[in-house]
Amino acid sequence: MRSLRDFTSGVGFFFQGFGWVARHGRWWAFGLIPALIAFSVYVVALIFLGTNANDVAAFLTPFADSWSWRELFRTLVGIALFLGGLALAVVTFAAVTLAIGEPFYEKLSSAVDVLAHEVDQPFWRTLPRSIRDSLVTLFYVLLFTVPLFIMGFVPVVGQTVVPVLGAAVSGFFLTVELTTLALERRGMARKQRFALLRANKASALGFGVAVFVLFLVPFVAVIAMPAAVAGAALLVRNRLAPVPPGPATPA
Template identity: 85%
Template structure:
């Protein structure tokens, strides 16, 4: 029961993020700019992938040249490639948006989560580290999602258990990305950030799964991005709240 309450509390922090940006409309308006840029990049990339998915499938499946049903097989492979690209876009949208708009989102996070003692560093130092941390997080994501993608083709399990596990994995790593700014402002390094979120796993999952499901809806991710950053800051301030590191 406690885990369910914590999961619901995590969802509640995302909703609190919407409430915060509703009360601070200028932050929401400016937060749309980086999100729109990232959204445009992904739209172009997905359109190109959709147009050439079958060609890529042909290159990846030369062993099927002699199969009588090779067209159907390669069409299915092409669909799987596009769906995989779409899932990857959802998982990396937050990271790319935060990288594009890092100076702004740092200010948004600071407004939602004011600190008496803050570890301040110039953005040209934090940006390379944030990109490196995002790449490390992406490797962890692929470590989980690639096996889940393969299991998705298993009857029954692929249509029931795998989507739930996929949403949980994606949600946790979205929380990792979105809480990065609030935790970096406290001087918390990547390994410690993972440890803190694992220690508060139900809350982290509730927040991240809610974000993940909403980000699946086209363009909604753009509108919800400022609220997700604000909600992540409130989550850290209220539930995790590690002390600043000197």
């Protein structure tokens, strides 16, 4: 029962993030800039993958050249490749957007989560570490999602259990990415952040799954990105690593 309450609470923090950026419209507009840049890159990449999926499938399946049903098989492989690319885009969108817009989202997170004392480092020093941490997170994502992708071809299980597990895995790692800014400002390294989120798994899953589901909708990910950053800051401030209330949030 407590896990369910924590999961629901995690979902609630995402919507609290929407409420915060709705009350502070200039911060929402500020956070849309890197999200739009990343979205444009992903759209181009997915269009390219979609238009060349059959060619890629043919390249990957030379063993099927003699099959009478090779065209059907390669069409299915092409569809699977595109869906896999789409899922990867959803999972990595937050990481790429945060890397592109770290100065933007650092300011947004700081406005939501005001700290009297925080670990402050220049952008040129934090960017390489952020990229490295994102690559480590991506490795863990692939470690889980590749087997799930293969299991997706199993009848019944692939259409029921796998999507739920995929949403949970993707949601957790989205929370990992989105809470990085607020937790780094508290001086927490990657291993400490992972340990904290594992200890609060239900809240992390609730927040991340809500983000993941909305990020599946085209263009909604762009609109929701500033809210996700704000919600992650609120999740950290009020649940994961609480601090005494700071001064009034800037309007």
